Amino acid sequence: MKRLLMALLLVLCTLARPAHAISAAQVVDIFGRTVNSYGVKLVDWQGYLANPYVELTVRPPQDAVFPVTVDLKAEGTSRLMMDLPSQLTATGATKTLTFANASESRLFRLAIHSKRGPGNDEQYTLRLNIRDNAGATFAQSMPIRVQQDEKTAIQPTIPIVFDYRYDTITGYFNNAAFRTAAEEAVKDWFRFFELTPYDTVASGAESNHLPGNDWQNTVNVTNNQAYNGMYVFFRGIQTPYSTGYPAGNGTYHKHNGVQDPGPIHRSTAMIFEYDEAGKQLFTSLADEDWWRTDIAGPVLDVHGLVMHEYGHAVAFHSDWAGMRTYVSTSGANDQEVIGYHGSAVPLDSSYHIPGTQPYWDRLSGQSGGWNHMFPTRRWMLTKLALLVAENAGWKVNKNLTPFLAPSIVTTSLPAPVAGQPYSQTLTARGGVPFYDWRVTSGALPAGLTLDRFTGVISGTPTAASGTFTVELRDYDRRSTPVTRTFTFGGGSPNLALSATPACSYTSAWESCAAINTGGDPAGSNIPGANQGTRWGTWPQSGQQWAELTWPSAQSVNRADVYFFDDEQGIDMPASWKLQYWNGSAYADIPGGYPLAKNQYNTVAFSPVSTTRLRVVLNSTGSSSVGLLEVSVRGGT
Structure with missing residues (x-):
């Protein structure tokens, strides 16, 4: 009897545990790299903006009994999210993948919601819990590194005046948290614009209008203080909808008495409507709370709604002349939007970017509407929305890391x-x-x-x-x-530093001497404040050149060239080449000549002995060309 009981116990124990072990799943990125050991890297861009996602492929363990289930959890912060279907939680995002056989693989996307203001880099954890059809399990994890690009807070470069005098129907803006959330949503647009203060608008000189509770009655208003930035009228109403709009009064911002291109309206209005029983107004700006909002549910996020609706005031409205043109052409003439998105992006009849998948922001998978690749919570600004908004006349600051x-x-x-x-x-x-x-x-x-x-x-x-x-x-x-x-090989020095520069033509405000300072430019479009540290040929076009001359012959075998491109008339060349002085004439140096912005373009060649090296640039059409730096190395 005792032997029988022991045998029965052995059988039960055998049935209770898996008959085999399984190995780890493989997680592979778009470059074919297995990331199991290194993990994943995300970025939190400068500004309060929808961040890009990374796409990963999961391949199930080949020694498993199928079907296999892999439960994913990105944990450590509520800001982590995965593409739908998935869930958000206070500690991270969860998603389940299933595999019918060993040859299947599954994609998932991972992103992080933006963190307001500056911060340090972060590290979280991606966990995979695997279970096969025979009950075998395997747990694995890898780091999620988050690069925080905003190390110093970015702020609007023009003052913004908020006027609450006419919030007399609902008094929403009497609530300090409500007011702060709404103001931050407006500022979030202007944090991305590269602006300088305008000519002062005198008190009482700017007219606008506000609606009554039914949008039938009009209240005419004016500014009660002088300003030289943007003036925003806020008003809360009960019905029937929220929106924003610019002042269509025929007066526009100026600099030194000259009307800005665009033209740029001098004031805007933001109308906030909320009269829904059982719905809670959410005013928190704590980024760990963002997931608690629900655009279509019982929790209405003040920041997200104002960000979206104020977009109509600041750009997405027919009162902006440039946006009317954009709509009439379905965006076909905006080459920057097409270059980013891959195709033209039209606006619908209410001046929205369509909310369907083909028009989601390409890198973040989000939109300022109801549908996203990820769970829809707080509406966020996107890179695509800002590029379209430039058609209203704003200049986006392309020195910020998202651009x-x-x-x-x-x-x-x-x-x-x-x-x-x-x-x-x-x-x-x-x-x-x-x-x-x-x-x-x-x-x-x-x-x-x-x-x-x-x-x-x-x-x-x-x-x-x-x-x-x-x-x-x-x-x-x-x-x-x-x-x-x-x-x-010998640590060859930069020979350009000892050369004398000369140029075919130099704009009066630029400098030929800028080309061989030994500097390391931050990008091809350096700001105007750096004039004198760049060489440009505006308004001259066609073939231009810059050359370096040494007092004695040098053996050179490499040049690194950094192009100047301000996107305002000085552009990348159509082509370029190097020439060396052979004692009686310039001779071309054969080689591959790359054309890339925001980096040095390197040409390595067989050594030549010369006293002069020339960079020859051929412009595109009527554009001008320029250089920020030329480095020359030697060798035998």
Whole structure:
């Protein structure tokens, strides 16, 4: 009997535990990299803006008994979210993937809701809990790194005056939290605009109108103080809808007495409607609370609604002349929007970007409407919405990180020493920075390797010389990869520093001497305040040149050229080349000539001995051209 009971117990224990073990799932990114060990990198861009997502592919364990279920949880903050179907929680986002067989794979997208204001980089955790049809389980995790781009708070560059005198129907704006949420939503638009204060508008000089409770009665209003930025009238009503609009009074902002292009309206109105039984007004700006809102449910987010409706006041309205033109052409003439989105983006009859999937912001998967790739909570500004808004006459600050093209910041590397440990990190900026680094031509010295995720070149080299080209890809499929060539071998100096520059033509406010200062430009479109540190040829077009002259012959084998492109008449050249002085004439240097903004463009060539090196640029059409910096290296 005892033996029988023991045998029965053994059978029950066997039935209670899986007959086998299973291994980890593989998580792969768009570059084919397995990220199980390194993890995932997200970015929280400057400004309160919908952030880009990363797309990942899960491949189930091949030793599992199918079907297999993988429960995903991105945990550590409520700001994490995954594409639908998924759930938001106070501690993160959850999603379930199922696999019928070993050959299947499943995509999911991961993003993080924007954090208001500056902050430090963050790290959270992505967990995968796997269970197969035989009851076997496996738990795995990997880090989620979040790069916080806003290290210093960005603020509107013009003053904004809020007028609450006419909030006499509902008194919504008497609530301090309500008022703060509404004001921040308005400021969030202007934080992205590159503006300077306008001519002062005298008190009582700006007329506008506000609706009565039924939108039938009109209240004529004027500003009660002088201002030189944007004046915003706020009013709460009970029916029938919220909206915003500019003052269609025929007067527009000026600078030094000259009307700004656009033209730019001098005041706007924001009308907030709310009269729904059982619905709660949500006024918190705490980013850990954002997930508690519900646009279509019982919790109405004040910030999100004002951000959306004030968009009609600041741009998306027929009173803006540029937006009328944009609508009449279905956006077909806005090449920047087309370049970003991949196609023209029309507006519907009420001046909204359509809420259907083809018109979601391409990088964030979100829109200022009801439907998103992710759970719909707080309406957020998107990069797409800001690019469309420029048609109203605003200038978006393209020096903010959401608008920077990817570029390799590192311009040179110290030479390694054979037999000694070496470690240097390549750095980049712009784009969507879950970067992929690769050596695409030449080779690192034997013993050194390049980490695809971090850009770290490390190891103990057995040789100390070599030339190699590094390619950088960012996590935006529409981005063009950028490259830079590095040469090890004696640590050759920048020969341009000892040369005398000369240029074919220089605008009066620019400088030919800017081309060989040894600087490292932050981008091709450096602000006007940096005039004198750039060479430009406006208004001249056609072929232009800049050259460097040395007092004695130099052996040169590489040049790095950084183009100036202010998007206002000075543009990237259609083509360019290098020429060297052979003693009696200039001769072309054969080679591949890359054309990329926001980075050095490198040409390596067989050494030539010369006293002069010329950069020849051919402009596009009537555009002018320019340079920010030229670096020259030598070798034999």
